[in-house]
Amino acid sequence: MATVLIATSVTVALRCPRCGRLELSELSRFALGRAGSQRVECECGHHLLTVGVRPGQVWMQVPCFLCEGTHFRYYSPGQFWQPGLKQIACAETDLQLGVLGDEGAVVEYVRPGLSDLERFMEDDAFDGFFDDPVVMYQVMNQVQELGAQGLLRCRCGSRDVGVDLFPDRLELYCVACGRQRTVPAATEQDLDALMRVAYLEIGGDASSRCRGHKK
Incomplete structure (x- = not known):
């Protein structure tokens, strides 16, 4: 019988506009399911991202330091939790703010060192x-x-x-x-x-x- 693996977490990498730190944070399917939303902050306390779930949808709210606006992204649960790398970009400038995906792919992509x-x-x-x-x-x-x-x-x-x-x-x-x-x-x-x-x-x-x- 084939084994079906269900991804239970993703990692998001964002650069903090306040302190410049590259922040890698884990988002848990179970934590989001219980709380409804999760606020991601840098160690310096700056708000980087809010992720929430509703029936049939996962949404992201990203404050943007490039255009001073707030960007919203919407995914089906299957799209959001799949291991592939997803870009987080400024809708106005098309410049990249960060990436989202499984931990190994994110770490390989951003290379923290x-x-x-x-x-x-x-x-x-x-x-x-x-x-x-x-x-x-x-x-x-x-x-x-x-x-x-x-x-x-x-x-x-x-x-x-x-x-x-x-x-x-x-x-x-x-x-x-x-x-x-x-x-x-x-x-x-x-x-x-x-x-x-x-x-x-x-x-x-x-x-x-x-x-x-x-x-």
Whole structure:
């Protein structure tokens, strides 16, 4: 008689936008079935993901640091618990946020010992998009670090800042009032200029943001 194996857990890998840690978390079919939903947090306390179950469906709610929105994904139970690797991506930029699947496949894919820069450079989602991927990674990392230290704010006083990615720059915008600031990210000179600033303040007119083309 053939043996049918039923997957009872999956592993999710997500990068924490607050502390930069690559967080691997196990989601249990039994725990979800009892609780109805499971909230996944980084060790630093930042909310990364919420997964829930309802009859005939598994749903995911993913706060996105790339577009400042929240993405929802819906699966049949068979799709969600199958061992194959599933991408978790930003619906607006198409850039990858993380992966979901059986533990062995996730660990092999994300390779936890790989440096952030090496992982960034190998990610096909970025292939050919940025003018200089190395500079862009370092600029994004520095902006994130300034934000974590409370050194990224708007002239209006808000620290709720969104980011749009472009091939040669970041466009920072205040969610509260709409002010903007461009952070160039195409050359070593752009990176050097950013590394010399003590803090970033978003200023300019409080008019609506004008978005150019981005991925």
